[in-house]
Amino acid sequence: MRNQPTISVPLGRAYPVRSKLTEIVVTAILILLALAVILPLVLPFLFVFKTRLEYNYNPWGWPTEIRWINFIEAWRAIRIGEGLLNTFYVCLGAIACTVPTAAMAGYIFARYRTKVTEVLFYFVLAGYFVPVQMVLIPLYQLCGLLNITDTLPGLFLPMTAFGIPFWTIIYRSFFTGLPNELAEAARIDGAGHANIFFRIMLPLAKPATVLATLLVFMGAWSDYLLSLIMINSAKNYTMQLRIASFMNQYGVDHMPRYAAATIIAAAPTVILYIIGHRWIIQGTLAGALKG
Amino acid sequence: MFKSKKAFLALLLVVAMLVGMFSVTAASKVKLVVWGRDLPDDDPAHAYIKALIEGFQAKNPDIDLEYLALGDPGLMDKTKVAMANNRDLPHIFQSWGGSVMGGYADAGRLYDLTAELKDIPGSAAAQQAMTWKGKIYGVAPFFAIAGVFVNEDIFEKYNLKVPTTIAEMEKVADTLLANGIQPFAVGARDKWPVLAMYMYLVNRFGGMEAFDNAQARKARFDSEPMVKAAQLYQEWAKRGYFGPTPLGEAYGDAQQLMATGKAAMHVTGSWMCAQYGDPSFTDQKIGFYPFPVLEGGKGKATDVMGMTDIGFAATRMAAENKDAVVRFMKYAMSVEACSAELGRICSVPGVKAPNRLTEMASAVFAKAEAIQFWWDQDLAPSITSPLNDTLQQFLLPNSNVKQLLTNYEMIVEEFVGPAR
Numbered sequence: 001m002r003n004q005p006t007i008s009v010p011l012g013r014a015y016p017v018r019s020k021l022t023e024i025v026v027t028a029i030l031i032l033l034a035l036a037v038i039l040p041l042v043l044p045f046l047f048v049f050k051t052r053l054e055y056n057y058n059p060w061g062w063p064t065e066i067r068w069i070n071f072i073e074a075w076r077a078i079r080i081g082e083g084l085l086n087t088f089y090v091c092l093g094a095i096a097c098t099v100p101t102a103a104m105a106g107y108i109f110a111r112y113r114t115k116v117t118e119v120l121f122y123f124v125l126a127g128y129f130v131p132v133q134m135v136l137i138p139l140y141q142l143c144g145l146l147n148i149t150d151t152l153p154g155l156f157l158p159m160t161a162f163g164i165p166f167w168t169i170i171y172r173s174f175f176t177g178l179p180n181e182l183a184e185a186a187r188i189d190g191a192g193h194a195n196i197f198f199r200i201m202l203p204l205a206k207p208a209t210v211l212a213t214l215l216v217f218m219g220a221w222s223d224y225l226l227s228l229i230m231i232n233s234a235k236n237y238t239m240q241l242r243i244a245s246f247m248n249q250y251g252v253d254h255m256p257r258y259a260a261a262t263i264i265a266a267a268p269t270v271i272l273y274i275i276g277h278r279w280i281i282q283g284t285l286a287g288a289l290k291g
Numbered sequence: 292m293f294k295s296k297k298a299f300l301a302l303l304l305v306v307a308m309l310v311g312m313f314s315v316t317a318a319s320k321v322k323l324v325v326w327g328r329d330l331p332d333d334d335p336a337h338a339y340i341k342a343l344i345e346g347f348q349a350k351n352p353d354i355d356l357e358y359l360a361l362g363d364p365g366l367m368d369k370t371k372v373a374m375a376n377n378r379d380l381p382h383i384f385q386s387w388g389g390s391v392m393g394g395y396a397d398a399g400r401l402y403d404l405t406a407e408l409k410d411i412p413g414s415a416a417a418q419q420a421m422t423w424k425g426k427i428y429g430v431a432p433f434f435a436i437a438g439v440f441v442n443e444d445i446f447e448k449y450n451l452k453v454p455t456t457i458a459e460m461e462k463v464a465d466t467l468l469a470n471g472i473q474p475f476a477v478g479a480r481d482k483w484p485v486l487a488m489y490m491y492l493v494n495r496f497g498g499m500e501a502f503d504n505a506q507a508r509k510a511r512f513d514s515e516p517m518v519k520a521a522q523l524y525q526e527w528a529k530r531g532y533f534g535p536t537p538l539g540e541a542y543g544d545a546q547q548l549m550a551t552g553k554a555a556m557h558v559t560g561s562w563m564c565a566q567y568g569d570p571s572f573t574d575q576k577i578g579f580y581p582f583p584v585l586e587g588g589k590g591k592a593t594d595v596m597g598m599t600d601i602g603f604a605a606t607r608m609a610a611e612n613k614d615a616v617v618r619f620m621k622y623a624m625s626v627e628a629c630s631a632e633l634g635r636i637c638s639v640p641g642v643k644a645p646n647r648l649t650e651m652a653s654a655v656f657a658k659a660e661a662i663q664f665w666w667d668q669d670l671a672p673s674i675t676s677p678l679n680d681t682l683q684q685f686l687l688p689n690s691n692v693k694q695l696l697t698n699y700e701m702i703v704e705e706f707v708g709p710a711r
Contacts, residue, residue, distance in 0.1 A: 056550040077332040245330050247362040
């Protein structure tokens with residue numbers, strides 16, 4: 001009871017203490033979350049320069065010496081060069097098929113709003129909520145009917161089908177945010193629909209286009225499940241399939257070699273992110289991910 | 292405007308080209324497609340697969356062998372989807388036989404090769420594993436048995452004898468614990484590794500019929516031997532036999548504990564002989580021994596748990612390419628290919644064990660009077676995952692193992708039927 005007077009301490013003085021505590025807790029949580037992202041990128045570098053025996057004794061420590069042999073052995077074992085080419089091909093195909101289609105569809109849904117386009121848009125929207133796992137078997141059968149299983153187009157076309165709904169929504173949201181007066185001014189100057197789209201609207205949607213290109217690339221690069229089901233021959237294996245062949249029922253046979261393969265496989269997307277992060281942030285801030 | 296349109300048209304052209312570039316396959320040779328798990332690389336654990344693929348290609352120049360290494364769970368997942376679709380099947384896929392293969396056989400996806408394969412020399416257990424309802428669908432050149440890997444250096448250091456009874460095993464474990472050594476490596480985070488020791492404990496309490504009857508629905512999965520084995524397992528976990536954080540260790544961690552001498556025993560499959568006998572993986576001296584018996588229990592030391600270690604089954608696609616498929620199966624069972632293996636127990640007569648550790652495992656297999664197939668390979672696929680989920684919870688100190696087994700029995704009743 002002798003401490004009762006402390007109740008009269010002005011709130012202004014108590015508040016900063018609580019705020020500092022909150023700040024510490026929030027910072028700690030953010031550090032943990034950051035570690036969850038950073039550690040998987042860092043850990044392979046701890047493993048990759050070690051022998052298997054050294055890895056067994058000291059998996060989390062620094063390597064005793066830098067050995068490049070695991071990179072060479074991993075490259076040979078799963079023919080990484082061929083895998084990189086295949087994966088680039090799939091990524092380019094996915095970008096070329098997804099981004100222009102989504103941009104045009106998003107523009108139509110944003111600018112030409114009728115009952116028909118609204119209904120169509122909700123059909124496209126529904127596609128976004130269909131998980132790949134749910135439709136694997138019918139999708140495989142469809143690709144079989146089209147005779148495109150075990151081909152790289154047979155891989156990026158389904159990726160496109162799954163990617164278009166999301167990017168259409170993004171583009172629609174982006175185009176909706178652009179002032180309609182620009183299109184009307186162009187129309188008064190005699191521009192047709194195509195001119196307005198290509199000369200006025202598409203350049204204004206550059207942040208969304210860059211963002212879509214980068215993220216479609218990263219998504220296609222990281223795909224495992226669709227590739228596993230659609231590809232049936234070793235020559236068409238993408239990077240993720242090649243890396244997965246290091247895994248067995250009992251774990252990983254050769255962790256340092258596996259780490260070497262994951263570092264090589266992750267390099268293009270990490271480099272792309274380092275180069276393109278400015279546009280990714282710009283695209284996000286410019287409203288591409290609004291709504 | 293023109294520039295943008297031109298770029299757009301160029302993009303469409305690229306799309307058309309990308310879509311149009313379909314692969315062309317050579318048709319001059321007979322093509323044989325095999326789906327497997329392991330890479331045919333220079334890893335000691337992959338020595339057989341490498342020898343099989345390279346040797347078969349060299350000996351059969353008229354066959355264009357396409358071997359696809361899918362890893363795990365890639366092999367399982369891809370096989371499941373391909374079997375469900377019933378199209379683009381390989382001619383041969385790596386299979387562990389048992390109920391999973393049986394399911395594919397029942398669905399008409401496999402090709403009966405009984406006439407062609409029945410006379411290939413090999414162990415009866417391995418052939419039985421690749422047989423379903425009297426028909427042989429493939430071969431199993433390697434067979435794995437569960438046993439106790441023992442770090443002999445540690446045992447020598449503490450003057451311990453390899454236990455032959457459960458009571459001795461407990462004394463050994465207590466001594467090891469007192470000296471700061473983890474008695475058993477398990478890898479319980481991955482669930483399935485818990486099964487090896489539990490299968491043996493159930494057997495030692497109730498004999499072969501404890502599981503056989505439950506599987507045949509003549510007994511329940513919460514019968515006395517099942518419960519007693521689970522209680523003992525939990526008691527050992529409470530004593531710390533599996534380390535302070537058994538659920539935090541995956542199977543890979545268990546291997547590391549053994550490889551670095553931090554754990555002294557590992558009850559698991561003989562497939563680990565290649566790793567534990569490889570000086571580039573471990574500098575410890577490790578041996579392989581049968582699981583101890585329980586005084587007063589029904590199980591015998593010669594009751595052994597086993598499963599196919601490497602097997603191949605033929606799909607219905609083999610019908611169009613039967614000769615090549617049979618040639619592959621026979622080469623897979625040849626002394627030449629099997630001799631390359633560095634750690635597994637070979638089911639082909641005339642193949643020498645490649646090292647001391649495999650020799651020890653082969654000796655346990657040779658003395659086996661009864662072999663029970665690994666439960667999660669032999670039970671219906673719908674009830675194997677719940678089994679492994681149940682077993683993992685034995686390691687929780689406060690779980691009611693009897694109730695867990697009763698819950699599992701209810702799942703079995705739902706999917707398979709009640710015990711009669």
